[in-house]
Amino acid sequence: MTTERHVFLTGGTGFIGRHVLASLLEAGHRVTVLRHPADAPASVHPRLVWLSRAMDQLTPADLAGADVLMHLASPGVPPQQADWQVLFYWNVTVLLQLLDTARAAGVKRSVLAGTFAEYGRSADAFDFIPASAPLAPAYGYAASKAAGFQAAHAHAIEHxxxxxxxxxFSVFGEGQYAGNFWPALRLAASQGLDFSMTPGAQVRDYVPVEAVARAFRHAAERGDVEAGRPWVRNVGSGSPVSMQDFAQHWWSVWKAPGRLLVGALPYRPNEVMRCVPEMAADLFLSGSEHEGRRFA
Structure with a gap:
């Protein structure tokens, strides 16, 4: 039986965050969700509290009583645009403020969302990218996330x-930005349109957002995380697939009347042809859980 945790969640109104929030509540946890002062609460639940506060204005009193800080909020995620100064302010400076605030409030654990983009150019050296691979980000958002990771990693050890x-890795599902591959594919299928795509030889690890949410929930629940020894993992499905095969699978599931126009678009400049994580067996609490190992 899972011990109830009180989780302080940022980014709970975003694509992944909404699924993480639902998973936490379903498992019986209490959740305080930080929201922008201009936003209205999105849902009501007896174990859910909405806190209206700017993230860089949080105090230890706001996190008092929480067992876990779960931080998913970040600028620069598509369709957002942000310059380097904004990215580094929120993803490094404010992250460190948040960790210090949590520590002052007596919060023992932080669960932070990273991105495969932190690996950048170093991913080219691996068929399956280990969580220990060097970080060599190639653009601003990825660089700010990698810098935030290094800061949080050292902070956890020092304190x-x-x-x-x-x-x-390549998460997909309900609520995703419409311009991403899977929702754009679904829209074309639902409207009976043809769908133009590249030759589709790029190999990716597509993981359902529900599996990502479970991974975050399990990170909050697990009892084997040691103080001062950061626990770093990739979150994927463990099932590499070409973009063409992924598209054809869903085109068939949706019984789309249109055509998949494979090869109608060129590859992007500097296209990454393979981006697949090495998956740790202990990502989920139960060794028999492989929720991500499917497209549905």
């Missing part, structure tokens, strides 16, 4: 805090 850091 003997528990840290779980999860790098998310």
């Amino acid at each position: 003997a805090m528990e840290l779980c850091y999860l790098r998310i």
Whole structure:
């Protein structure tokens, strides 16, 4: 039986965050969700509290009583645009403020969302990218996330805090930005349109957002995280697939009347042809759980 945790969640109104929030509540946890003062609460639940506050204005009193800080909020995620100064302010400076605030409030564990983009150019050296691979980000958002990871990693060691850091790979699902591959594919299928795409030889690890949410929930629940020894994992499905095969699978599932126009678009300049994580067997609490190992 899972012990109830009180989780302080940032980014709970975003694509992944909404699924993480639902998973936490379903598992019986209490959740305080930080929201922008201009936003209205998105849902009501007896174990859910909405806190209206700017993230860089949080105090230890705001996090008092929380067992876990779960941080998913970040600028620069598509369709957002942000310059380097904004990215580094929120993803490094404010992250460190948040970790210090959590520590002052007595919060023992932080669970932070990372991205496969932190690996950048170093991913070219691996068929399956280990969580220990060097970080060589190639653009601003990725660089700010990598810098935030390094800062949080050192902070956890210096202050003997528990840290779980999860790098998310090619997540897809309900609520995703419409311009991303899977929702754009679904829209074309639902409208009976043809869908233009590249030759589709790029190999990716597509992981359902529900599996990502479970991975974050399990990071909050697990009892094997040691203070001062950061626990860093990739979050994927463990099932590499070409973009063409992925598209054809869903085109068939949706019984789309249009055509998949494979090869109608060129590859992007400097296209990454393979981006697949090495998956740790202990990502989920139960060794028999492989929720991500499917497209549905």
